[in-house]
Each structure stands twice: as C-alpha cells, then as structure tokens.
Amino acid sequence: MNAAERSSLAERFYTHRVDNQPPPLVPYDPYDTDLPLREALAREGGAWGEREVAAYGKQIGGELMEAGRLANENKPKLRQFDAYGQRIDEVEFHPAYHQLMAASVRHGVPSFAWRHADRSGAHVARAALSYLDYMADQGHCCPVTMTYASVPVIRQQPELAAAWLPRILSTDYDPRCLPAWEKTGNTIGMGMTEKQGGSDVRSNTTKAYPVGSRGPGKLYELVGHKWFYSAPMCDAHLVLAQTDGGLSCFLLPRYTPDGVLNAVRIQRLKDKLGDWSNASSEVEFCGAAAWMVGEEGRGVATILEMVSLTRQDCLIGSASLMRQALAQALHHARHRSAFGKRLVEQPLMKNVLADLALESEAAVALTMRVARAVDSSPRDAAERAFARIATAIAKYWVCKRAPAFVNEAQECLGGAGYVEESVLARLYRQAPLNSIWEGCGNIQCLDVLRALSREPATRDALFAELGMAAGGHPALDAAVARLAADYADTDSLESRCRALVERTALALQAVLLVRAGNQAVAAAFCESRLAGAYGMAFGTLPPTAPMDALIERALPA
Ligand SMILES: Cc1cc2nc3c(=O)[nH]c(=O)nc-3n(C[C@H](O)[C@H](O)[C@H](O)COP(=O)(O)OP(=O)(O)OC[C@H]3O[C@@H](n4cnc5c(N)ncnc54)[C@H](O)[C@@H]3O)c2cc1C
Incomplete structure (x- = not known):
C-alpha cells in the first residue's frame, strides 16, 4: 500500500468506502417542491397568501428541520417544585422547541386566518402554513392548533375576547x-x-362552583x-366542567388576576x-379560577367549534406527515441502487412510490377542500354544511391512512427507515x-x-359535492350512485358506517382530482381506489397507471 492509498484509507472507514447511500434530504424546500400543495392552494382560493406560505416553506426546510429533531430528542421535563418546596408546576423545554413555537407564531400559523378573516381563502392559506409547520416537528403544532381553534369560542364571551384576543392573535411568541x-x-x-370518559365528555365529573353571581362571563x-x-x-385552557345547570365551558388561565399561579396541579x-x-x-x-364562556349548560355546543377546527388540523397534520414521508422515500429510491438498478427504476418499487404519491395528492386535495369549506362557512350556508360533514369524513380517512402510509414509506428506505437518525422513525x-x-x-x-x-343540509351539501364531477369517470359515477343507495338504506347503518365513510372519502377525493384537471392522476385514482382492482397494501396500482409521471409530479428529480 503506497502513501496515497494509506492517506486515502485514513479518510474512510477501515474496511470499506461508504457508497450507495443517499445524501441527506436537507435543506430542501417543502413548499416549492410540492406541486400538489401549490395547485391545491390556488384551486381553493388561497393563492394570495402564497408569499407568506412560500417564505415559511424556506424556513421549514432549512433550520427548523434540525430544531424539530432536537426538540424531540430532548423531551420536555416537568418541574413541580422549586428548591424550597414551593409548587411551580412548570414545564421545561429544549430551546429548539421555543424556536419552533416562535417561528410558527411569527408566521401566523395560529393567527393568519383570523387576522385576514375579511379575505376569502385565509383559512386555506393558513392550512398550507400549518401543513408546512407540521413537517419540522409535530409536537409544537398541538398548542399552535389549539390557539388557532380557541378564537371562535373565546369570541362568544365579548369581555373575555376583548381582553385575550389581541394577545392570542399576536405574532409574538412569549414563553415566559x-x-x-x-x-x-x-x-x-x-x-x-x-x-x-373522553369521547363521552358528558360524563365529565369536574365541578364548577360560582364565586359570586353565576352565568356567562x-x-x-x-x-x-x-x-x-x-x-x-399555555396561558389559558378552555375546559369543560359541571355546574348545577349542566356541562359548561370555562376559560381557565394559568395565573389568577392577582398574579398568583392558578390552582392547577400538574400531576x-x-x-x-x-x-x-x-x-x-x-x-x-x-x-382553580375560571370564567364561564357561553351559556351555562351549553358547554359542548360552546366548545364545538374549537373541536371542529382542531379536527381539521388533525387532517392537515396527517396529510403533512404523509407528504414528508413520501419525499423521504422518493429521495432515497432515487439515490439507492439494488440488483443493478436504482430503486426508483425497479418496476415494483415504482408502483409503491407512485401509489404513495397518488395517496398523498388525494390527501392534500381533500384537506385543502375542507379548509376552503371552513373558510367559506361564515358566508355560505351550503359550505358550512359541507364543512360540518366533510371534516369528520376526511379526518377519519386521512388520519386512518397515515400510519400505513408512513410504514410503507419507511420500508422504501429499508433498515435505514427504522433507525432514529431517519426522520421516518419519528413520523x-x-x-x-x-x-x-x-x-x-x-x-x-x-x-x-x-x-x-340531524342536519339535512349536510346530506345535500355532501351529495352536491359528490355530483360535481359527474361523467368524469365511470367508476366514480358508479361509486356515487352506490353511496346514495347505501346511505338511504338505514338498516344497520351504525355497524356499516366505517365502510360507508371510507367509500365517501374516496369518492370525494376522486371528485376533487377529476375537477383539478390532471387526467393521469384522476384516472389512476379512480381505477385503483374505485374500480375494485386494488389491493390492501400500497403498490398495487394496475400496471397501466402512469407511474413515472406520478413520481415526477410528486417530487421533481
Ligand atoms: C397525546 C394525546 C394528547 C391529548 N391531549 C388532549 C388535550 O389536550 N385535551 C383533551 O381534552 N384531550 C386530549 N387527549 C385525549 C383524546 O382526545 C382522547 O384520548 C380521545 O378523544 C379518546 O377518548 P378516550 O381516550 O377517553 O377513549 P374512549 O372515549 O374510551 O374511546 C375508546 C374507543 O372507543 C370508541 N368508542 C367510544 N364510543 C363509541 C361508540 N359509541 N361506538 C363505537 N365506538 C366507540 C372510540 O372510538 C375509541 O376507539 C389527548 C390524547 C392523546 C393521546
């Protein structure tokens, strides 16, 4: 071995050169590279917010991905007491968590839609911001989402709204x-x-006792x-508790008005x-001190809008997880070879990747359509009815698909997808x-x-939407006709409703893809998801599907 060989050996592993491993997918721009998202943003009326969305995409793909890793590797710690035994009930976070929160709040993820409520499409643009936000780290999105969703509830109590909303809608994150x-x-x-009880919140046992007079505020x-x-x-929570008049909603701040830590003990x-x-x-x-929001005994109705908006954000989050997993899988398969070809060129892997791309595009199309319905709700009764029913349908299906989807993407990376250095393990x-x-x-x-x-307008809105692509694909026409018949049959409806909701979600996704106008995408979706020749796992598209086009569209090489 000569000197040059020896010195080159020193730069390598002792026994081998590391090759056939993809470079890391950072930095990359998760907005710029996501054509289905960009198209959906424009289609659903959020194009005017693109400057903010694109700017956030750049930041997410840069330093915030690393902040996401750090915030997850360094879990928050509970500090119940100080050194002298006084209760402090504080949670200590890694600085990366605060960095993520600050970026999210600064870019308006909790507030953009409310600050621009006079412009149609504000919730659509916010949905895109939230979708990108979720890619860097999912955990911090929880308080961000709840802050966004709290606004219509707090507005129901005008004096609380006047005091709290200016700070809730601020673009400053203040962790003190x-x-x-x-x-x-x-x-x-x-x-x-x-x-x-969680689903059955009416079983809540927490009691609320009036300090003076009782009632709203x-x-x-x-x-x-x-x-x-x-x-x-958080600076306050919206909570449910029982009064003599029934389950009611309260705003419970972290500190009481005299500046003392409220009596909320973190166990x-x-x-x-x-x-x-x-x-x-x-x-x-x-x-604990808390102020009643809305009518006494109407707690569930009062908090419902918050629940509905956080459900929308579960949907956004799952669509985002899928997209991030897909980007990793595509990137890996383009750089890794096996059996003499790049993985992306192997026919069976191509089918898996194209199928994941199709699923991800359908998820984002449905997500952004729901965001538009939420956005139009105050102005349009039909859209309000559609938002009411489509949020539940879409949350059910897109969130249900996410674990299988992420696992399939993980498998595209082989063993590398199962180790902690890969973001796939976290996803x-x-x-x-x-x-x-x-x-x-x-x-x-x-x-x-x-x-x-209970709300017949939701049926009308749902079937009006399902009819909007009539004639667009024979499998879609047949699916919609079958749905109409199956919903009309009330026999064992409850027991059948998972199957029905799943098929409704697929039909809605097909309608959106047909109307979006990309024939290759729409036909591949209808033929695989609706025409019956599709397997249980991803990667079972018919061989006629335009796999190369689907892959290229999902993430340009
Ligand atoms: C990480 C995490 C964070 C959370 N954060 C919050 C939070 O900040 N605030 C908050 O309030 N909650 C929070 N939750 C709670 C969460 O919303 C509940 O766990 C969820 O709503 C389910 O309630 P449960 O756990 O009581 O399950 P249950 O209500 O007991 O439900 C168990 C199962 O039974 C099913 N089920 C229930 N009723 C029926 C029925 N009639 N027919 C058929 N099936 C039924 C449910 O679908 C579910 O599959 C959090 C949960 C998690 C995991």
Whole structure:
C-alpha cells in the first residue's frame, strides 16, 4: 500500500468506502417542491397568501428541520417544585422547541386566518402554513392548533375576547412564566378528556362552583381533574366542567388576576409513544379560577367549534406527515441502487412510490377542500354544511391512512427507515395520534351519521359535492350512485358506517382530482381506489397507471 492509498484509507472507514447511500434530504424546500400543495392552494382560493406560505416553506426546510429533531430528542421535563418546596408546576423545554413555537407564531400559523378573516381563502392559506409547520416537528403544532381553534369560542364571551384576543392573535411568541396580561403573546389549550370518559365528555365529573353571581362571563372555582391536558404551559385552557345547570365551558388561565399561579396541579407528564416534543399532562384543579364562556349548560355546543377546527388540523397534520414521508422515500429510491438498478427504476418499487404519491395528492386535495369549506362557512350556508360533514369524513380517512402510509414509506428506505437518525422513525411514532385525539375513528364515523340525521343540509351539501364531477369517470359515477343507495338504506347503518365513510372519502377525493384537471392522476385514482382492482397494501396500482409521471409530479428529480 503506497502513501496515497494509506492517506486515502485514513479518510474512510477501515474496511470499506461508504457508497450507495443517499445524501441527506436537507435543506430542501417543502413548499416549492410540492406541486400538489401549490395547485391545491390556488384551486381553493388561497393563492394570495402564497408569499407568506412560500417564505415559511424556506424556513421549514432549512433550520427548523434540525430544531424539530432536537426538540424531540430532548423531551420536555416537568418541574413541580422549586428548591424550597414551593409548587411551580412548570414545564421545561429544549430551546429548539421555543424556536419552533416562535417561528410558527411569527408566521401566523395560529393567527393568519383570523387576522385576514375579511379575505376569502385565509383559512386555506393558513392550512398550507400549518401543513408546512407540521413537517419540522409535530409536537409544537398541538398548542399552535389549539390557539388557532380557541378564537371562535373565546369570541362568544365579548369581555373575555376583548381582553385575550389581541394577545392570542399576536405574532409574538412569549414563553415566559408570567400572567397572560404581562406577556406579548398568549397560547391557549383545551381540557375535556377525563379518566372516566373522553369521547363521552358528558360524563365529565369536574365541578364548577360560582364565586359570586353565576352565568356567562362570571368567575367560578373548578374542582376535579383532566386526564389528558396537553401543553399545560399555555396561558389559558378552555375546559369543560359541571355546574348545577349542566356541562359548561370555562376559560381557565394559568395565573389568577392577582398574579398568583392558578390552582392547577400538574400531576405528571404522559409517557407517550410519540409526539415527544409536546408536553401532555394529567392535572388536578384544586379550586382553580375560571370564567364561564357561553351559556351555562351549553358547554359542548360552546366548545364545538374549537373541536371542529382542531379536527381539521388533525387532517392537515396527517396529510403533512404523509407528504414528508413520501419525499423521504422518493429521495432515497432515487439515490439507492439494488440488483443493478436504482430503486426508483425497479418496476415494483415504482408502483409503491407512485401509489404513495397518488395517496398523498388525494390527501392534500381533500384537506385543502375542507379548509376552503371552513373558510367559506361564515358566508355560505351550503359550505358550512359541507364543512360540518366533510371534516369528520376526511379526518377519519386521512388520519386512518397515515400510519400505513408512513410504514410503507419507511420500508422504501429499508433498515435505514427504522433507525432514529431517519426522520421516518419519528413520523411513524407520530402517525397514529391524529386518528386518536379529537375523537377516534368510530367517533368521526358516528358524527357523520349524526350530522346526516340531524342536519339535512349536510346530506345535500355532501351529495352536491359528490355530483360535481359527474361523467368524469365511470367508476366514480358508479361509486356515487352506490353511496346514495347505501346511505338511504338505514338498516344497520351504525355497524356499516366505517365502510360507508371510507367509500365517501374516496369518492370525494376522486371528485376533487377529476375537477383539478390532471387526467393521469384522476384516472389512476379512480381505477385503483374505485374500480375494485386494488389491493390492501400500497403498490398495487394496475400496471397501466402512469407511474413515472406520478413520481415526477410528486417530487421533481
Ligand atoms: C397525546 C394525546 C394528547 C391529548 N391531549 C388532549 C388535550 O389536550 N385535551 C383533551 O381534552 N384531550 C386530549 N387527549 C385525549 C383524546 O382526545 C382522547 O384520548 C380521545 O378523544 C379518546 O377518548 P378516550 O381516550 O377517553 O377513549 P374512549 O372515549 O374510551 O374511546 C375508546 C374507543 O372507543 C370508541 N368508542 C367510544 N364510543 C363509541 C361508540 N359509541 N361506538 C363505537 N365506538 C366507540 C372510540 O372510538 C375509541 O376507539 C389527548 C390524547 C392523546 C393521546
């Protein structure tokens, strides 16, 4: 071995050269490279917000991806007491978490839609911001989403709205443990789930006692617990508690007006499968001060809009997880070779990647359509009805697809997709969460039936949407006709409703793809998802599907 060979050996591993391994996919621009997202943003009326969305994409793909890794590797810690035994109930986060929160708030993820509420499409542009936000880290999106979703609830109590909304809609993130009014920006959480019941919130046992006079806007003391209370360092939570008049909604601040820490005792942080950067806690309310929001006994109705908006964000989050997993899989398959060809050139891998690309595009199309319906709700009754039913349908299906999707993307990376250095491991741990919180799958399906039976306008809005691509593909026409017949048959509807909701989601996705106008995408979707020749796993597209075109469209080489 000569000197040159020896010195070159010193730069390598002792026994081999590392090759046939892809370069890391950073930095990359998750907005610029996502054609289905860009098209959906424009299609659903959010194009005017593109400058903000594109700017955030650049930041997400740059330093914030690394912040996401750090925030998850360094989980939040609960500090219940100070050195002298005084309760402080603080959660300590890694600086990367605060960096993510600050970027998110600065770019308006919680506030953009409300600050631009006079412009049609504001919620659509915000959905794109939120979709990108989710890519860097999922955990911090929990308080960001809850802050966004709290606004219509707090508005129901004008004096609370006047005091709180300016700070909630601020673009300053202020992580200091101080009373809300001493801070430049506030975040808001939500506390409904108790030990004896989460889906069934009417079983809540937490009691609210009036301090003086009772009713909307009045002060109460809360005694009870919450079993899941995410982001306990938020400046306030919207919570449910029982009064003599029934289950009611309250705004419970972290500090009381005299500047003292409110009587909310954090018992412990949840030790979770994933979602590591987010602190989810169990709390006891030991006479905590809280103000009633909305009518006494109408707590569920009052908080419903928050629930509905956070469900929308579960949908956005799952579509985003899929997209991120897809980008990693495509990147890997383009750089890695096996058996003499790049993976992306192997016919079976091509089928898997094209199928994932199709699923991801359908997920983002449905997500952005729901965002438009949310956006149009205040102005348009039909859109309000569509938002009501489509949020539940889309949350059910897109969140349900995410774990299988991420696992398939993981498999495209082989063993590298299963180790912690790869973001896929984190995405896989995160993937099941969106279908659990804010109402599990069954609850979404039952909600679809409830909407159909109690609000006839939702059925009209749903079938009007399903009819919008009539004649676009024979399999879609047949699927819609079958859905009409199956919804009309009320026999064992509850037991059949998962299958029905799944088929409704697929038909809605097909309608959107047909109307979006890319024939190759729409036909591949209808033929695989609706025409019946499709397997249970990804990678079972018919061989006639335009796989190269689907892959190239998903992430330009
Ligand atoms: C990480 C994490 C963070 C969370 N953060 C918060 C938070 O900040 N605030 C908050 O309030 N909650 C929070 N939650 C709670 C979450 O919203 C609940 O776990 C969820 O709504 C389900 O409630 P549950 O756990 O009580 O399950 P259950 O209500 O007991 O449901 C268990 C199963 O039964 C099914 N089921 C229930 N009723 C029916 C029915 N009639 N027919 C058929 N099936 C049914 C459900 O679909 C589910 O699959 C969080 C949860 C997690 C995992």
